[in-house]
Amino acid sequence: MQTDNSKxxxxxxxxxxxxxxxxxxxxxxxxxxxxxxxxxxxxxxxxKGQKNVAERIEQFGDVVRIRLTxxxxxxxxxxxxxxxxxxxxxxxxxxxxxxxxxxxxxxCLKSYPILGMSGNLGPKLKEGDMQVxxxxxxxxxxxxxxxxxxxxxxxxxxxxxxxxxxxxxxxxLGSDIMIHGKQCSIGCLAMGxxxxxxxxxxxxxxxxxxxxxxxxxxxxxxxxxxxNMPHTPVWTLQLYESIKQELKKFRKSK
Numbered sequence: 001m002q003t004d005n006s007k008x009x010x011x012x013x014x015x016x017x018x019x020x021x022x023x024x025x026x027x028x029x030x031x032x033x034x035x036x037x038x039x040x041x042x043x044x045x046x047x048k049g050q051k052n053v054a055e056r057i058e059q060f061g062d063v064v065r066i067r068l069t070x071x072x073x074x075x076x077x078x079x080x081x082x083x084x085x086x087x088x089x090x091x092x093x094x095x096x097x098x099x100x101x102x103x104x105x106x107x108c109l110k111s112y113p114i115l116g117m118s119g120n121l122g123p124k125l126k127e128g129d130m131q132v133x134x135x136x137x138x139x140x141x142x143x144x145x146x147x148x149x150x151x152x153x154x155x156x157x158x159x160x161x162x163x164x165x166x167x168x169x170x171x172x173l174g175s176d177i178m179i180h181g182k183q184c185s186i187g188c189l190a191m192g193x194x195x196x197x198x199x200x201x202x203x204x205x206x207x208x209x210x211x212x213x214x215x216x217x218x219x220x221x222x223x224x225x226x227x228n229m230p231h232t233p234v235w236t237l238q239l240y241e242s243i244k245q246e247l248k249k250f251r252k253s254k
Contacts, residue, residue, distance in 0.1 A: 053204050056144040064201040075107040080205035091218040098250050108252050115183040116190030121217040122232045127174035130186050139211035149181025149193045150200040220244040
C-alpha cells in the first residue's frame with residue numbers, strides 16, 4: 001500500500017512539474033507573441049482548412065443579406081453600399097457602421113457592442129502594450145481564416161503612427177490589429193461571430209479600398225475626455241482634434 005501511495009504521489013508531482021513548465025513557457029513567450037502568432041495561426045488554418053474570401057461570402061452572404069436588408073431599407077441605402085466607415089468608440093464599447101450609396105450621403109446602418117477589448121483610453125504606442133489604436137485608418141485586408149472566426153485587418157501602424165513613433169524614438173509599434181469574431185481580444189476589437197460575419201461580408205462586397213475605420217477614445221460628438229484620462233504623449237491632443245473633425249461627418253439624425 002505504501003508503494004502504491006508513493007507511485008500516486010510521484011505521478012501527482014510529475015503533473016505539477018509539467019504544468020509549471022508549461023506555465024513558464026507561456027510567460028516567456030509573451031514578449032515574442034508577435035513572432036509566434038503567425039506560424040501558429042498557419043498551422044491551425046491548415047488543420048481547419050483554408051477558405052478564400054469568395055468562399056466565405058458564399059457561406060455567409062445570404063445570412064448577412066437577410067439580417068441586414070431591413071436596416072438598409074430603413075435608411076434608404078441600397079445593399080451593398082458604395083462606401084463604408086466603421087466608427088469604433090472605446091469608452092462606449094460600441095462600433096457604428098456607416099454606409100453611403102450613390103449620392104455619397106452617410107447614414108448610420110447599425111451599432112454593434114464591442115464584446116472584448118483590452119487596454120485603457122489612449123493611443124497604442126508599442127508592441128505588447130495591449131492598447132487598441134486610436135486614429136483614422138483604412139481597411140488593409142480581410143482574413144477569411146482567422147483564429148477568431150473572421151477578421152478585418154486595420155492598417156495600423158499607418159503613416160501618421162510611424163511618423164509619431166520616429167519623432168518619439170519608438171520603433172517597435174506593434175501590428176496585427178483586427179476587428180474579429182469571438183468575445184475576447186488583446187489589442188483588437190472582438191465583436192462576436194454574427195457581427196464579424198456582417199462586417200466581413202459588407203466589407204468584401206463594398207470593396208476593401210472603400211472602407212475606412214475611425215478608432216476614438218470617446219464619442220467626441222457628445223462627450224469630452226474623462227478627467228481621469230491616462231497620461232498620453234503631447235501629440236495626442238492634435239490626434240484627437242483630427243478625430244473630432246472626422247467624426248463630424250457622421251452625425252445621427254434626430
